Amino acid sequence: METTETKFRNHISIVIERFGTIFIGIVIVLAGSALDDLKEIVKHMDNLKEYLADEFAGASLFLVLFLIALFWQLRRWAKTYISIQGQAIVIEKNTWNRKVQTIGIKHISNVNLSQNILEMMLGTCTVKLDTDSFSTADDTDVKLVLKKEKAEWFRQTVFAIMESEGNRSGAEVYAQDANHQTESGAYKETAGITDEENGKNITETTVTANVNDMIWHGVFAINLFAVLLAVGGIGGSVSKLLSGIQEGISGQNILEIISGWAVAFFIGATAVWDTVKDFIKYYQYQVTRKSDKIYISYGLLKKVSYVIPVKRIHGVTVRQTWIARIFKRYRVELINVGMGDDDEEKDAFFLLYQSHADVIEKMQKLLPEFAEAMKLPLQRQKKSVIFLKAIPAVIWAVALFVADRFAKEIIGSHFLWINLACVCGWLVVLVMLAGGYVTDAFACDKKSLAVSSGVFGRETTYMHYPQIQYFSFNQNIVAKKLRVVKGNAYLLASASDSRHDLPYMPEEAVEELKEYFLKKMVL
Known part of the structure; x- marks a missing residue:
């Protein structure tokens, strides 16, 4: 298919996003320094001019460094060009040295869009590209900042090229990327979409979360340690403030009281946010299966949009916190290069917390490729x-x-x-x-492998043999006498999802597993 070779730049707001973190860090350091200097000024009011002169010199140095860093970021933006050339995305940087990064589109795992508050105001969004590669599985391969319309065009063009071998036009791919909103409810089915590649009708299914779903998800996602930290932090801040008032407020200790209270309150507030963020993080949560792709979108303060080809999904993980385990609720995540590889995107869920029956029902609609594997009965380890x-x-x-x-x-x-x-x-x-x-368990059949682990919570991962990179097994002297083997299964994913521990399994089960795996590799 035809592609454009016209070069374009990131939106200039990328300078603000890149420089903003550095700027905030410098301001925090200077604020801390100024707070210490303010204590000295209060003690030595007679040397006010000398102290102000020192502060002015420091501010001047900061301004110079600020302008140098800003100039460098502007130059970096102006000298970086992006283009789609044939079957590749080319990023060319001409700063001190010329650097050209070429990414084969056929190796792209997903193209994800996200918008923070600043980007919502400017009408831009961040485009993230990931490829199926062990070396870059923990980091996003490419990040671009584009106007939202251009970002949609870019994603449409990339997926059109990926689908070009199946004679699918870019217009069709773009049409499938339309945002379908639904009213509150479990899921919606619409008319079948014809998959021209194999001639089969595939039903489009959308699952959304209402307010009640998000509240219950937040409850089951609560981290016990975060709750204890929040209580301790807020309690400490109140105690610090009350003790300062009882001791009496003076010019000498007022700053110490405020700074001590602020630190304790910050710890408590951070823990509180960690506890309640899941209540609002998944605002307007929606996941849709259209033909051979999964579309996931959610967010209030930060909007996220994932588009994942089903063939790039390397596994499914079902997680339970200790609370969810008590009430038998489950959340589902996809294992895919690019899903949650950034710190701010950890736990990029596929299905929010719900009952096992609801999970199986929605998996049958959205991802039937893994639904059958999730029905496998798990086998606990031998008593020996x-x-x-x-x-x-x-x-x-x-x-x-x-x-x-x-x-x-x-x-x-x-x-x-x-x-x-x-x-x-x-x-x-x-x-x-x-x-x-008690928690460690496994299950396998001719198509899939499932492994479970945990202590208070539980994590169960379901994998198909073709997506497993390799196995490793080990057996010490005691295990040999007991005729059990443990090991690891490795998937192409970020470091947190690439290695999956296999519990102690009977030797005959390991041999059966090897046989299944080798047969699928040959096929």
Whole structure:
């Protein structure tokens, strides 16, 4: 198909986005320095001119550095060009040295769009491209900032080229990228879309989340540690403020009281945000299956739009927090290069928390390729594995006993607290090992492999053999006597999703797994 070779730049707002983080960091450092200087000024009002002169010199130096950094970012923007040439995306940078980055479109895993608050105001969005590559799986390969219309054109053109071997036009791909909004409800089915590549009618299905769904998702996503940190931080800030008022407010200690309160409050507020963010993060959440692609969009303060070819989905992970595990609720995530590889996009969900029956029903509609695998009955480890689990428990018990003896020799007092700490340590080890033994499980058939792990929460990953890069297995002396083997399965994904631990499996199950895997590789 025809493609344009016209070169274009990022939108100039990319300078603000790149420079904004640096600028905020510098301001925070200077603010901290100014706060310390303000304490000295309060103490030495007679040297006010001298202190102000020093502050002016510091501000002047900051302004010079600011202008130099701004000039460099503007030059970098002006000298960077993007173009689509044939079957590749070419990014050319002409700063101090000429650098050309060429990305084959056929290797692109997904093209994702996102908008933060600034971009919403400017009518721009960030375009993120990822390729199927181990070396770049933890980072986005390319980030562009374009006007929203141009970003949609860019994504349409890339997917049209990816589909060109199936004789599908760019107009058709663009039409499939239209945003279909639905009213609150579980899902909506519309008329079938003809897939011209294989001549089959494929039903378009959309799943959305209403306010009630988002609230329950937030409840089940609560992090217990974050809750405790929030309570401690807010409690500490209130305590610090009250103690300062009781001691009396003076010019000398007012800044110390405010700074101490601010630190404690910041810790508490951060933990509170970590607890409640899932209530609002998935505003207008929507996932749609159209032909051979998955479309995911959500966001209030930051809007995110994923478009993922189904063939680029390397696995499905079902997660449960400890609360969700108690109430038997599940959330589903896709394993794909580019899904949540940035820190701000961790946990890019496919389905929000809901019952197992609802998960299976929606998977049948949205991703039937993995729905059958999710019905596999998981097999827990053999009872004899308890002996293997006991080995690290004994090692930890000995280590804690030695630490207990050393602490008593060095400190020479507080024996009760030392003993209590040692007992708590033993209990933690036992709970972790027991929780892991109960949770670890596996299942496999001729098409798929499922592995489960966790302690309080649970994570179950479903993989198809063609998407597995390779296996590794190990067996120590005790495991050999018990005729069990453990190992790892490796997928093409970010570091957090690439390696999946296989629990202790019977030797015959491992041989069966190898046979299934090799047959699929040959095919």
